[in-house]
Amino acid sequence: MVIARKTRICFYTVLILSIVLCFQLSIFSASGDSDIKLVPYPAVVEKGTGFLTLTKNCSIVLKNKELSSLGQVLSNEIKTITGLQPAVKFGTPSAGDIELALDSSLTAEKYTYKVSDRVVIKGGSYKGTAYGTVTMLQSLNKAALRKVTITDGPDPSSPYRGLMLDLARQPHTQEQVKQIICLCRLYKIPFLQVHLNDNESFTFQVQGVSGLEGKKNYNGVKMWSKNEWKRLVQYADQRGVTLVPEFDTPGHGAYLIRTRPDLFKVGKGYYNTQNIANPACADAIMKCISEIMDVFKSSPYFHMGGDEADFSGLEYGNTKSNASPEARKHWDTYMDNLTSTMRKQGLISSTERITDPRDVHKDLINKINKLVKSKGKKLIVWEGVHPVPNDGVQKVTVAKDVIFMPFDNHIRADEYLNNGYSLINASWTPLYVVSQHIKGPAAEIDKIYSWNKMEFDKFPGFVTPETKYTAPESSVNNILGAQLCSWENKGDFELPSLRHRLPAVSERLWNRSSEILVEDFKARINMTDKLVEKMFSAGNLPIPSVLPAK
Template sequence: MEKANLLPVPREFKYNNKDRTGYSYEAEISCNVEEWESSINAFYQYVERSCGLKLKNGNKGIRILREKELDEDAYRIECNNTVNIYASSKEGLNYALSTVLQLIQTKDDKILFPDITVYDKPDSSYRALLVDLARQWHPYEYLYKYVDLCYLYKINRLQFHFTDDQSYTLPSDTYPFLPTENRHYTKEQIRDLVEYANDRGVVLVPEVEVPGHCAQFNMKYPEIFGNNGIICAEEKTFQALEKLFGEVCEMFPYSPYIHMGGDEAAITNWRNCPGCRQYMNDRGLKFIDDLYTDFVARVTDIIFKHGRTPVVWEGFSKKGNDKISKDVIVIAWESYYQNPKDLVEAGFTVVNASWKPLYIVAPSTSWLPEEILAWSKYKWQHWWEKSMAYPDGIDVGKVDNVIGGMVCAWGDVLAGYDSGDKAAKEEFEFIRARIPALAVKTWDEDSDMDSKDFYESYEKLDALLERILVNANN
């Protein structure tokens, strides 16, 4: 493929002239597909924020056309008298517009665009970023920065870890004391963020962590959720969680996914809960591990009832695999609770969030972008000797049910910062340098891009991102 400063690199790309020159077009855009209007309006904003050019309606610049034969996540670009974009869905359109945004230049109030032909679609359906909003407060405007970052690099899933021991950052009418005072977002803020992300094709994945990481539940409603350092497993608790997850689903109407957490739970504390012991007896559960599997199965069933796909961390043991629906998506991260090979062989849909090289614990731990470029979504690695992925890694081979990868930015160290703004700013610098590498490897799993080419493109595109962010409120 001919070289271009694009991340991720399109599947097929060529310049139509030897000197790679482009042409000047009117600053106009046209589209006759009404349901794509919100995506086009978002693109208007990005062009103005990145280069100051205001696009107008018209058919002498960029023309957007529906081509039903294309896959939903595919697009084409052809240039002749106009820049022609072809897609069959809003998803493919947003990817095309992201590519155009990376290439577009301006001169004398006109569009400058290279004479190119592009066909493109991703290998992985799940290309994700997680941001921990609970351990350290993130000012609201940073949530929009993450959406903009994802849009530019075609990252299509943005998971927000809204709850943990330190705070519960979602609003709640059902349990009004649950949101942490002065550290939660309002319903109006969530609503506006959801619309902003949806217009840009970025699916928000809300995470409400249960049964562990639950100090807020224990402190605010111990009579419902218990006070033993874990959410109790009783019928009244599952009834409460059904209401709570129903509320979360209402706040995120476009997301097909709801993440229930499900890792690092102090499950032995259930032995100190009389109601939990009675629940085990009633359900015929002999061991605490069985209760944990039952808990995960119950909560995922709640999410299914609301018409969503549950997402859960790799936190249950292999012996529980046959008790949990194979329609659940499992984020495999540590290779400690079970081997990702076992998850794959059991038939789960798996997303790779390998600690190495996809974890960021700013500012103490992170892996370089070139380490992500050397990673594969089929391989797990870890630095921790108790992990099954230590020291040589685990390779599951090319299988269809590993559907992508996720960079995870955790706030364990940032939680100690006095300023949420300082923490969020510092964390964002780590994330913005690594997400482009994840985009490269999840868009094209066979990419052999070297670090020299990566950084050459990254420097150009990061400058573009900076203009978009700086001019966000202009």
Template sequence: MKFYTIYLALLIPIVFIQCKQTATHEINIIPKPHEYVVSKGTFKINNKTKIVVLNNSLTPLAHFLTDQIYKVSGLTLNVAAEYTENNNNIILGYDNNLGEEEYKLIIEKKVHIEASNYNSAAMAAATLMQLINITEDQVGFPNISISDKPDYKYRSVMLDLARFWHPMETVKEIIDLLWFYKIKYLHLHLSDNRRFTFPLDAFPNLKTVNEDGSREYYTLEELEYLVEYARKRGVTIIPEIDLPGHSTQLWSKYPEVFGSIDPKTNKPKTLYVINMAKEETYKAVELIINQLAKVFYTSPYIHIGGDEVYLQPIKELPEYKTYCKKQGLKAALAGNANELFCHFINRLNGMVKKTGKKTIVWEGFHNTGAGDVQIDKDITVIVWNTTYNHPENLLNNGFEIINSTWIPWYQVEAMNFAPNPEIAYDWDLGDWTHWEDDIEDIQLSSKKGILGAQISFWEQNYNKVIEVLKDRVPVLSERLWNNENSTDYINYHKRFISTNSTYDKLFMPIEIKGTQLINKEGFHFEDKTDIIISAKGKGYIKYAYSNQWGLPSEYLTYTEPFEIKNSGLITAQLFDESNKAIGYPVQQYITKIEPIYNYKVYESTHEANKIPDFSTSRLLREGVTGKMNNVRLKEINRDLFAKVKKEGHIDTRFEGLYNPYGLELLGNLEIPSDGSYQWQLQTWDGLAELYIDGKLICKGENFKNEPEFFTVNFKEGNYPFQIKYFYKNIQNQLSILYRKEGDGNYNHFEELVVPLK
């Protein structure tokens, strides 16, 4: 060890002096390093290359690195514990003189990684894998010297595991994505009204089970496995149990502990929060916090929730006044239950600190507290909505905060809400932007006290996680890592194309295609399609075809394209010669449709309150879309809480496009007979217009999810039609119904539409 330290001390200055004489070139690394110098030449590796660890604690990282190199190159590197004068080495070691997340990567005759700790060494390994270059005759890394560290220490992604169930493979895949782009934390939202996914032996009824009997909670062994899986990659998991609100599972299933029982019905009272006025509740919550601290031992934080708290029902409990009087909560006794809420947060903060960790809460309390209770200043606040508390107020009063603004860092699948990466790249740490027009944008000049930022991904099905995050996580990483030099999106995107290609080879090494698809974007076919599955690396492919979502338990070996004639889910996985999976399963849903519309999707804004002028709007996509059917409706509703009805519903969703946008649908319809026709138009958070034969028939004027009615006379015949639609923020829903005057029920507009040839 002493020899290694002396050797590097002599070597590093020589390398940097030599590199200063060469030109600095662009390199494909995200986030962009602070300091780097590129030299001529390549360090080539082969099966004789060794990864040398100069500290035993780095051995797991060395084995992880060998696995990644093997996946993309087929080379098997050995791990050694002793340094030798062999030039064909990748050396991992520590340098105590470096800062907390600082590392140095030097590639010349050897590869040297020096880091302050295990996590920063893992980040250096991610940089190394982004640099790997594979050609037909060699595998290697460009000669380069990098000295790097992040601008902001809190770089995080939150995953909502409580609204929709996520298999272990999805959580592991997101951990690998975070490692690859140097995101430090994975925040797991483990509980909400629908599910409590953290197992507690003391409260077994919290273990939620699906309608089909399948488990929708994680075992302790699974969570402990995830903690170690993340630790080996330099990622730390932060657990969250959302309290006191978002807690229906607690107060409804164990009202004697977390809630209150109605003596008249002997059923749980609807509180919307756990019972903060009962000692039994606090004892049970402390048990939960202690268990979280034990399982997630690597995390410096525990997140206790603290947002969207409805307090009126708790004031009506008989124990409310007794508890508030005992605790000296005068404002709460006078009716201001926010004082009890703030007392609750502080009391839980004390429990968290007893475990040796720090408390994080969502922005949810007002000002700095309520009544005589001031929120403890050692609590970190994630500011997301800015309506409960202004970030400047929190900073001025001594709180440390984290930015998770709606635009661009909130991703809400049930809202089809995922601001695009280019918008995200223009964001700055002091910026908060809301999707609601009447909430003002915030731009803080001083960033002092802002620890960093977080992508918060809510209400998503497991299959949407990587689809959305793989384009957005690298943007967050770059803006928090090297903020001053993150100014050119075009340059960033060029680098992203390269890193994304490497990521796919490592973790998504399968591509699924279909023949006879209707559009370039989206997997829609009319009659039948042949499925073609290809690998991005060496190995053999297995696949499964099903009409249900989920990861299959059995696969078939893929040898040639196969034909399908019905909608369904294709799952494909790459395996090596020893039958070990390479990367993760890749899934693609293929939808059979009856084409009836030509469509064009246009760019719009959240601020717009009318249908955009399509003649001046940027065209995002065009193609053909189909008639609503039961299979497609089921797929739409799978992602929603507020389900859409089939009656009159028109498909206005397009894979990979997120709100807001404008839509134009064109086609022909057949009026069956002369007469007066009544039309019912309904949108939710959008507007629509229907033109028939060039004439405006229906003009929507409200965003309130209320039907609007119109009556027009028609002659029998075939007419061209145009639908203009604008979808703004939350619920993407367009419904058009019709009936001839004198008829009873309304009919779906699409019954009139003539199929496209």
């Protein structure tokens, strides 16, 4: 009797374990599955049996009018990949159709993707639904889709997953920028920052500042009109990608200085630093920013640059600097006025005064921050200022809601974090793609894949074990994500240099705690890269189109 009972217990135990094992084998999390070739890898995958094949009778059925543009984008992409072009309509989906819908029970970036006798994609927002359509595109094998249910969304601690293009130093066509917008879409990168001005040129026509409304070129760089930019913004929005504008001030301003020296020039020797103490210069900067924000309406962010400005010799009362007499007066007067204002506000004592030009810089950041916030946006600034007084000389504190973007550890990330600021990681190693410093894509993928958003490091030539800073896990929600930055590259070089790096960045941010091996990632990228080639006719790009899996 006891033996029989034990036998029954063993039988049921084995049966339960078998059921659990079968269930586990049918559900895959971000540990990877050789049959699921998606980048980034989804959070939860439940595999079904069999395939659904799209036919010429397939339609994209919209449940929400807000998804109309996405439906048309998806239809055109399916035609590029398969030759089939589904009609886009509202109504009740039939077997073989693709249904797109918004689902208020999902958070903004989450989506569900289910393939049965039809495809059903639901997202918590337009962007979330767009991510679901990308999962479908990456899953297409000719016109066939594996039956599967996916529930997915990015790591909530990394809402900012971005790429930056430097449009001011080398020529880019609008078609080349559209290619990169599509690359961002295909790897679920929601933000594309566009670096609009630098020492060489300014790619945005400003109407409110005389001299900046023209079409002056440098090195073939074109100044695009507001209407051209509006069309690019719309193109990106339709694909679930948001363009984030950057107007770089007060450094990197040589183009502005050459164009309007009466406004922007400090004096001999100040090649690229704008005369921000000049009220007319500050007013021109605000006009530029306002006009740019009016075009980039969909962006929740505005980037003001803010790095690598030279303020040497501009200390209060320093008559030995190379500043012109007029500029010298501007700086001393500004610091007098700032001293008076801060004394009235009780921020400094009656015996303290502003003498450091870096405080003028930080005061400009705070003024731009107020302007940006008035438009419902958040301000981003490159690493470049000490945010709080730290040396007994500086007095101004940068507003706590300004987001900093460290890139070279000149000012370590912990100085920002310890003072309550949020960051976006743009660490030069491994997130900079600079033309003269580029190595092979495979080596860079390994470097990016072994990195995570908590790690900050310097320019490769100066990297040592001591230069690297790893933020504590307690800071995870203050590091909003990361950004891959493409600097000084020509437009025809962007896609070849980014097509393998960008998906690695996406994977590391989307699945921050994932233990998927780099070999598995490379195997998946081999498949998604074929989609890139189909989408962009990129088979002749000057890098290997398929990475060898180790």
